[in-house]
Amino acid sequence: MKFSAALFFGLMATAAATGPAQRNLLKKARKLEDQNQNNNQNENQEEEEYAFLGDYEIKMVACKAGEQIRDPETGEYEYNAVVFRACPKGSCSDDASKGCSSGHGDYVVGLNSFVQAYFEDQRDNMQYDDAFKVDEYAECRQYEQENDDANNNENAYPYYIGPACTEDGTDVKLELFYDETCSSVPEEVTFEDISNGWTLPYGEGGLVSTSCQSCMEYNDDGEYELKELCMNLYQDAGKCETNMESFHYYGKQEGSCEYIAELMPSIKGSGSAAKAFGWTVFILVVVGAFCAYAMWWKKSKSFLFDVSILFFSRHSV
Numbered sequence: 001m002k003f004s005a006a007l008f009f010g011l012m013a014t015a016a017a018t019g020p021a022q023r024n025l026l027k028k029a030r031k032l033e034d035q036n037q038n039n040n041q042n043e044n045q046e047e048e049e050y051a052f053l054g055d056y057e058i059k060m061v062a063c064k065a066g067e068q069i070r071d072p073e074t075g076e077y078e079y080n081a082v083v084f085r086a087c088p089k090g091s092c093s094d095d096a097s098k099g100c101s102s103g104h105g106d107y108v109v110g111l112n113s114f115v116q117a118y119f120e121d122q123r124d125n126m127q128y129d130d131a132f133k134v135d136e137y138a139e140c141r142q143y144e145q146e147n148d149d150a151n152n153n154e155n156a157y158p159y160y161i162g163p164a165c166t167e168d169g170t171d172v173k174l175e176l177f178y179d180e181t182c183s184s185v186p187e188e189v190t191f192e193d194i195s196n197g198w199t200l201p202y203g204e205g206g207l208v209s210t211s212c213q214s215c216m217e218y219n220d221d222g223e224y225e226l227k228e229l230c231m232n233l234y235q236d237a238g239k240c241e242t243n244m245e246s247f248h249y250y251g252k253q254e255g256s257c258e259y260i261a262e263l264m265p266s267i268k269g270s271g272s273a274a275k276a277f278g279w280t281v282f283i284l285v286v287v288g289a290f291c292a293y294a295m296w297w298k299k300s301k302s303f304l305f306d307v308s309i310l311f312f313s314r315h316s317v
Contacts, residue, residue, distance in 0.1 A: 069109065078113065084109070113233075134201055140182035161177070
């Protein structure tokens with residue numbers, strides 16, 4: 001009891017000597033420490049939840065213009081869609097248009113979301129022109145015109161720059177737009193017209209990589225960890241995981257399979273249609289060649305028979 005009483009009065013004395021300002025500072029420090037601990041716990045739980053993604057590599061498969069995709073976090077709509085595929089580690093091929101043909105999952109996200117996640121992942125590796133910050137246009141943004149006409153005209157029409165799908169739907173480029181949603185392309189005005197003749201970077205494609213990308217990486221401490229790129233894209237994406245062998249503990253997500261198939265019908269066959277077509281052509285060629293040979297042989301046989309009859313008739317006389 002004496003020890004407890006001494007400890008109690010000692011703490012009271014310390015608290016009294018500390019003062020209100022210092023006590024508030026200690027409270028803030030403890031609150032910040034608790035918050036950091038909670039954040040670390042949440043990050044660890046999130047990484048464990050999506051650990052299965054470490055078994056995959058992702059590859060952009062297609063870019064579909066004009067598709068409205070709703071962002072689950074903001075509730076806003078994006079006007080272009082990207083389909084990407086998660087291939088089992090070691091099976092993804094840069095040269096294959098779909099990356100792989102088995103054990104995969106297919107996903108769809110808004111184009112802006114895909115580009116922003118990609119830029120965030122590659123920010124330290126990207127080299128930008130100081131005069132044109134490409135990463136600023138990962139989402140639709142107004143372009144600050146610098147030519148004399150724009151600066152002297154208070155009513156100069158505003159233009160916007162943002163990511164867009166290439167015409168063949170296999171890549172992503174930067175495009176000049178009329179509107180703040182980056183959905184209307186000017187027909188008679190080019191980027192060169194409003195930028196003193198500069199060429200718009202990535203105007204033909206190549207804004208994001210279409211190669212296979214691992215979902216694992218080494219951090220600054222040399223630890224092998226899951227990429228935020230894969231986690232962020234997975235959380236925001238519509239999913240079709242029918243063919244996957246490793247998946248979330250909630251089970252395979254298949255709610256967007258029909259929609260993804262509509263965006264990219266060629267994905268559904270996984271190459272089987274192309275193979276069947278190839279075999280059909282091969283069989284037709286073989287049958288055609290055989291028929292041609294049969295007709296040639298029939299005519300040759302008839303000719304030889306006629307010649308032999310003529311020969312024997314002459315010699316018999």
